[in-house]
Amino acid sequence: MTSPRLALPGARSRRLVAGGQRLAHVWRSSLELRTVALTVVLAGVGASIIAASISVSIGANLYDQRRDQVQSESLRATLLAQNIFDSATATEDADQVELDSLQNEAQSAILGSTSSPGGTRIAILRTPGQTTARTIQNIASPDFPASVVTPELREQVASDTGSLALQPVSLTSGSGGTAPGIAVGSTLQVPTAGQYELYLVYDLADAEATLALMQRTLAIGSIALVVLIGVITYAVVRLVVGPVRLAAETSQKIAAGHLEERIPEKGEDVVATLGRSFNGMADAMQRQISQLAELSRLQQRFVSDVSHELRTPLTTIRLAGDVLYDQRGAFTPSAARTTELLHTQVDRFELLLADLLEISRFDAGAVELELERIVLVRLVEDGVAEYEPLALETGSRIDIVAHGGYFETEVDARRLRRIFRNLLGNAIEHGEGRPITIEVDSDPDAVAIAVRDRGVGMTAADAERVFDRFWRADPSRRRTIGGTGLGLAISREDAALHGGRIDVWSRVGEGSRFVVTLPRTVGGALTTHPLPVRPADDPDDVVSGEPWAGTVPDDEDDAHV
Structure with a gap:
């Protein structure tokens, strides 16, 4: 058991460190404090130099005056005594x-x-x-x-x-x-x-006392002067910094979404000009943001309406296409090929339409979770069984590493299954026929799934945009799985809906690793991360105390988002 006497110095040092950190934060955040402190220090140095110079000058003059007086009195006394002896009989x-x-x-x-x-x-x-x-x-x-x-x-x-x-x-x-x-x-x-x-x-001693009195007077006067300068500086800084602080607070409120906030306009000086300019800029921004918000709302409504309106004709086209596709054996080779292309494109059109409808629901905030308790590893095994034939065609072997995760977790199984299918499908698509590793792990507060391929990989710039809608790293690349460019965007929305996140590590020529982390209970805080973003076989991995901590990319080919 640790003795309180031994633990006291550590606690005191921690308090000192905490106090120093608070003081440093106040110093960095307060322009008034820095200005007043700098002015007082410089004024104190200047007053000290002036007071020291005056003190030295007064001391030298006082000594010279007393020396001349002493010399004059001594000469007079010597002559007087000599005259007494000379006048003797x-x-x-x-x-x-x-x-x-x-x-x-x-x-x-x-x-x-x-x-x-x-x-x-x-x-x-x-x-x-x-x-x-x-x-x-x-x-x-x-x-x-x-x-x-x-x-x-x-x-x-x-x-x-x-x-x-x-x-x-x-x-x-x-x-x-x-x-x-x-x-x-x-x-x-x-x-x-x-x-x-x-x-x-x-x-x-009288001269020394006079000099000490002068020095005390100079010291008191210097201190009073420095204090007066500090007070004047504080008043001036308050007068100047006050409007700047008000502008900073107003800008923070505007950034937080309170677009109607404005700076009060008073006077005709430069501060008032700053306020009018700021308010004009805020008005222009508010109008622009309102226009963009209205445009976004119209765009979302357009996508939603078009998606719904296209479902009826698409259903008719699907029925007609299925009839033609079932009878393609009686067609000429060119007509049969056309029928197959029609069937494939109708499938892709249906997938795109479904993704557009899902995106429109996310934008409208009309998405609700259908929660159920599942075993995460079972969901992963089902997804791997579904995609294993396609993986065998490309030459990729899929390995499942289950560190834990056999505990039940509360999720929307349909959405989590869609996330995993998107990640696994992309891994097969870009894995170049190399092994794919899937890790599953959990802790008391969170669950995680990691999908790692060893294919082409991505640059840092590509990894920054990998979750953008309709974005593809290489649009010219031949795809074995039909995609719409919305899979990862929808997956990120699904993860965020659970209160989780998706992170990605990638390096050109070494593959990519996507990690999905969700709280064990929807609505819980995501404070732990069972699986790291950086893979264990990364040659540049840096050991750290935090399992989630990743190394900042050291070149453009190493991406960690």
Whole structure:
């Protein structure tokens, strides 16, 4: 027994596949969805590119502005501190207290001259490698990040006396994160104490916050713009697609037989012009269809009337012909031959008249089934016994393969017998004296008969027309069985009357296979197919999971209808 836990992933995958199929169907069937989605995607890509460009430009300009501000403040602070040291009265004999006082005064002046929102961190460090009589202590702000003063920066500051050295750095914020900053270094000359280095570290968190605010504003604005574009596109598409959808629905109703349906005509724009043109076309089609329907009705009535009217004179001709045919032995050879031809043609005329009457009944919808329960194999055996002498004359051997079918089925025996006789007669006619195979099979829902000859066969184009009325693949071919060209057309109508169908496979030089499939009970749905259309001995047969599935013809000589 399968565990529910193990079966769950399969069920989930099936649901995902079903959901994907539904989504794909909606995508293919909705012009509005495709148009709006494509517009929104393109607008989103465009807005993203524009917002990114603006963000990069604003960020670069904001950084350049703060860098210039920092450079200006750092230069002013350096000059201020240097002036303090230069204006001192310190001499070689000045004591250490005076130098420390100058240092503290310079530090206070520097802090007072800067205006960084995040605060300025300051450090005054002695340049290494000096020997002077006096020194002042290295000082730094409590929050000064010593790690930003790298050896490379100190070397650059010491070598470029009189200029500023700038370096971008990363600072630790109060919340534990990081913030951008700029470290600026310069040199100070302290009398009697030598050269010192001034380092100022500026916090650029305010610039980063401003940039983040601009980016959020751009993102919200871009999203709002894309949504607005989507709404506008949807409104415009609804305005344009609405009449097109109405025209599509109207055309579907007309195709379903509601010929009186029309598109409402409003306005003078191109959509209204389309509606008027469509309605004009629909009016012309309705008139043409009505004329054709009336012509077809008159034609059917003509065939029916003529067929009925011909029965009386044909009966008289038949009686007279039979009298002459019975006395042909007393005639001269030429008169006897004429009498035989007259008898043959009267038989054919009677057959044609009977087929015409049957076709007219089908066209008029006046056909009713006379149902009875029969054993299908018995019907096939009776038909084979009837045609076996003719098959022996042509050299064809008839084999019956009964896979099943010994169960009774409800059919109109006369019509099913007529179907089988037509198929078997055609197989003998076109079998070229080769074996003919008849298969019978059934399942709980359907029964089937297959007639296979190995004669001349048909092309795909011929197989498409094989059930047309009065159509013959080769009209010049000598026939041993008199035919009217209506046999297969009537057979298809008989099968359809039972709720079944007739299918054909054929290949030039290899013969044809006709398969009649009927529901076991008239009125039942034909959901199964006991016999395949393609024969088992077809060299190009492709094995498939469905027994009814046939391979699409791969050349014009292989027909599968």
